[in-house]
Amino acid sequence: MTSSKSAPHSKSLFISHGTGPFPLLNGPHEQPFLETLKRNKRVLSGVKAIILFSAHWETDHPCISGAAKPGVYYDYEEMRPQLPPATFEFRYDADGHPELAKEISAELTKQGFQPEIDYQRGFDHAVYVPMTILRPEADIPIVQMSVLKAKTEQEATDRNLALGRAMQRFVNEGYMVIGSGNTYHDFPEIAKAYFSPEPGASVSIKSTAFEEFLAESAAIQDVDARCKVLAKWREAPGSWEAHTVGNAEHFWPFLVAAGAGRDVEGRKIDDSKVVGAPMPIYLW
Template sequence: MTAVDDKRAPCLFISHGTGPFPLLDPEQQAFREMLRKHGSKLDGVKGILFFSAHWETKQPHITMGDEPGLYYDYEDQRAVLPKEAFEFQYAAKGDSQLAIQIAAQLRHRGFKPVLESRGFDHAVYVPMILMRPQADIPIVQMSVLRGETDIESTELNIQLGQAVESFRDRGYAVIGSGGSYHDFQAIAKAYFENKIVPAGSSAFEDFLESAASIQDPKARAKALLGWRSHASSYLAHVEGSSEHLMPFMVAAGSGGGHGGVKFDMYTYKGATMSQYIW
């Protein structure tokens, strides 16, 4: 496998875990320690283009504000979540000029981007509180794209990643934040009822690692477009609910001509969640 290109800003995929609980749950100390030790991967970057699984749109949406603040995107669960879930702070700046440049690049590539005011959702602040608690890197959050089918969504998000890849040459990291495993119902039962996630999804992790490692970007995209041909994909991402995999597709699209490397993995009650770098 070709080594990750250290002449460009990095491109990462992060499995950000189970809502706000990675920051709150005593049982998830191993997850916190895992992400903390990888914060140095972002040393020296000028800013981050950050793609969230919790923001799905038909066309790319981009945060515009220089002082975005946080958006507690699980507000509808306030009655059942601990109050601490609504007290997180993360003071990273936005970058309105970078947002404008991203929008211009996406228009050039045939997209119709939308600039808007929006705070960072938990796909951003959960991993970043752990990786960069000093909040020293400006972030422009972006949506992932929703197609009519899982495969159309995959194609659109690979293209989106390809469209922003050149920002890596200017010192900006690309991060996709979602989950290599995400069955919401199974995870909820695991957390609230102490159940174990059904076995079988680990085979999908093997597929992702194999596809990510492909050096040729066209061959990588072709392999990833076939992800639903793997039976284990339906265990890892239930049909019609693949949004947590789409940040992986963005990251893979931005990977360029280098194979991706799985640099760490966390297992929670049988659910495996992996981290990648290109």
């Protein structure tokens, strides 16, 4: 892995991973989201391996899955009594990539991080839910990675942008970086609408301004300028509605993907809504 030029299929991608495990149950709420993923299967063409950052793995230092056969990890185990049995039967049998995990660890160490390789953790639902639809063949190796937390939200913002930028080498070498989270994640509001007995119930989003801010920011071609704008995302209208106080972890994968996107003009390549919550896909 020594090329300094962008490989023909190098990409950085942000995907919304939907509402927990429920997309794989094919309920009526989920059809727009599922169709969005199905329409964009081609974006994975030519990718030799995926480095996927999960909103459901938040750590102090970068953690990297290193198992050759990760299997799945039901990260909602504590909800077993409330969830359908089928949500604990999903499988996604993509290989891991231990050598790539080691390369990532070495690169991040050089760039001042303190990475750890985890040989036990399987793919959580931020991986296996969208990947089951995007790549049902499970024939592309995946290294799952954590997003970073911090003492303050601003520090976490800066750390995840820097983490994404540290991954640019791997995008240049033909690997795909994927951030798997959500641009809107008021979980109680989504759950209230999702499980409402009233037909057509949806979240009440007062403004589309935050989604517009993200689209405009993603389209900034210069990665330095893009990250500078995104570092101040909390100043954008609608940010507190999209990500409530202390609950921004689903936004960190967007920052990682944007930082990994290099000097490429990003664009929203598709979008859908589940009970009114936006579920976009961005590509750099």
